[in-house]
Amino acid sequence: MTLHLDDLRVRRLGECRYDSPFSEMLSTKQTSPHYVAEGDRVLLEDTVSMLAEHSLPPGRVPSFEAAGPRRKIYFDPARVTAGIITCGGLCPGLNNVIRGLVQELTVHYKVKRILGFRNGLQGLTAEHRNDAIELTPDRVRDIHNAGGTILGSSRGGQDADEMVDSLVLRGINILFVIGGDGGMRAATFLSKAIRARGLDIAVIGVPKTIDNDLPFTDQSFGFQSAFARATDFISSVSIEAAASPNGVGIVKLMGRHSGFIASYAALAANAADIVLIPEIPFALGGADGLLAHVEQHVRSKGFVVIVVAEGAGQDLFEEHGLPQHNGRGTDASGNVKLGNIGELLKESITAHLTAVGLAPAMRYIDPSYAVRSIAANAYDSVYCLRLAHAAVHAAMAGRTEAAVARWRRRFVHVPLSLMTSRGNQVDPDGDLWMSVLETTCQPARFGSAPDRGELNRAS
Ligand SMILES: Nc1ncnc2c1ncn2[C@@H]1O[C@H](COP(=O)(O)OP(=O)(O)OP(=O)(O)O)[C@@H](O)[C@H]1O
Ligand SMILES: O=P(O)(O)OC[C@H]1O[C@](O)(CO)[C@@H](O)[C@@H]1O
Numbered sequence: 001m002t003l004h005l006d007d008l009r010v011r012r013l014g015e016c017r018y019d020s021p022f023s024e025m026l027s028t029k030q031t032s033p034h035y036v037a038e039g040d041r042v043l044l045e046d047t048v049s050m051l052a053e054h055s056l057p058p059g060r061v062p063s064f065e066a067a068g069p070r071r072k073i074y075f076d077p078a079r080v081t082a083g084i085i086t087c088g089g090l091c092p093g094l095n096n097v098i099r100g101l102v103q104e105l106t107v108h109y110k111v112k113r114i115l116g117f118r119n120g121l122q123g124l125t126a127e128h129r130n131d132a133i134e135l136t137p138d139r140v141r142d143i144h145n146a147g148g149t150i151l152g153s154s155r156g157g158q159d160a161d162e163m164v165d166s167l168v169l170r171g172i173n174i175l176f177v178i179g180g181d182g183g184m185r186a187a188t189f190l191s192k193a194i195r196a197r198g199l200d201i202a203v204i205g206v207p208k209t210i211d212n213d214l215p216f217t218d219q220s221f222g223f224q225s226a227f228a229r230a231t232d233f234i235s236s237v238s239i240e241a242a243a244s245p246n247g248v249g250i251v252k253l254m255g256r257h258s259g260f261i262a263s264y265a266a267l268a269a270n271a272a273d274i275v276l277i278p279e280i281p282f283a284l285g286g287a288d289g290l291l292a293h294v295e296q297h298v299r300s301k302g303f304v305v306i307v308v309a310e311g312a313g314q315d316l317f318e319e320h321g322l323p324q325h326n327g328r329g330t331d332a333s334g335n336v337k338l339g340n341i342g343e344l345l346k347e348s349i350t351a352h353l354t355a356v357g358l359a360p361a362m363r364y365i366d367p368s369y370a371v372r373s374i375a376a377n378a379y380d381s382v383y384c385l386r387l388a389h390a391a392v393h394a395a396m397a398g399r400t401e402a403a404v405a406r407w408r409r410r411f412v413h414v415p416l417s418l419m420t421s422r423g424n425q426v427d428p429d430g431d432l433w434m435s436v437l438e439t440t441c442q443p444a445r446f447g448s449a450p451d452r453g454e455l456n457r458a459s
């Protein structure tokens, strides 16, 4: 996808006429690698060859608006009521972002009223709009020490007009939506309804997901904490598998469409023999299939450790005549319900090894919720706080229909249209997957699984 400068422009509600409370602090600042004045931008691409391909003057090169405080702001802080919602699955750091938003809004901008809507989009329905809680620095002081979200979260769609009515009735000028790909779509959907009514309400997304499946962000918050926790489970399973005759350790990790958690956790634990991710199809049977490789490991080393992402091998369910996984169905948000690949591996590996006289000691764990419900680690805590700061600065400067993200280590504003334009997946030809292959020594493919080109042409 070729992006042009116009695709990267962020919508503004209007001219910034108020002095920012930061203007004094900023008056001495020069543009530097760490501070970008209004108008300066962060490059979309960062290699000389990619830049040269555009053959464009510097002012037209695709670039993001830099995040951060402006000298002039759009909203009069004394008249602002801000709202916050968290939606989708849990993710380490949700409470840190809520806390960061509340502190930045109140301490620096002196915003007096912040409402936390309960349980995701449900909190914006007529039935629940009055359940919103007042968020104050006192209320959020210690929340970053706990996982989850003090606001609650949910899946499932709601009527746009009803949600906009709630924003109007509760006097909201700025809404922060902390969510994954669905949450960013919901923010877009709400923004459109707000725009259709000509309302002066800014909507800023703070992208979250342990799956790291959102584009235009180096890594989403919570991802580091989640894969660090997942690493512990891989280490445990590998110790168990190694200590048992014909030990087979399987750890199933989240990752609906993207194998980032599986790949990073496997690299960190450095104990997996096989990593299976949604991006790379694999075959179970045949001379080069997964089962043959598992058998080979058990014969040569005495045990095998497999890390599998939940979205891997979904095509195998049809092959194995498991119709309940093919009709699939969806959850309340429209996400396809996946077949349980961990169980499928457990059963097929047990059957295969038993048939060849190597009855296994199976050690299978699915630590999915244990991985995502924890508090943020130190790295994510810093990241969440800085994203929250960037989100508040963006909203106060009248940016809307945008998300804040870290791109090439700089905080930027990303139009929601781009945030929802595609997913982010492990590149089978990229350096991350190469590192996994180098570490596990597994083959590039198990069996005669179709290559990606064939799959893309078929779909
Ligand atoms: N296209 C859409 N339009 C309006 N609302 C949407 C859309 N897609 C998703 N939503 C709503 O956004 C909310 C969050 O979506 P979802 O449950 O898919 O989680 P998510 O934000 O993708 O997070 P995660 O994937 O990390 O669990 C849900 O309430 C869902 O109904
Ligand atoms: O059980 P739930 O809450 O629907 O969440 C499961 C999904 O949430 C995610 O962790 C994303 O938040 C996916 O990896 C996973 O498929």
Ligand SMILES: [Mg+2]
Pocket (backbone or CB within 6 Å): 088, 180, 181, 182
């Ligand atoms: Mg999602």
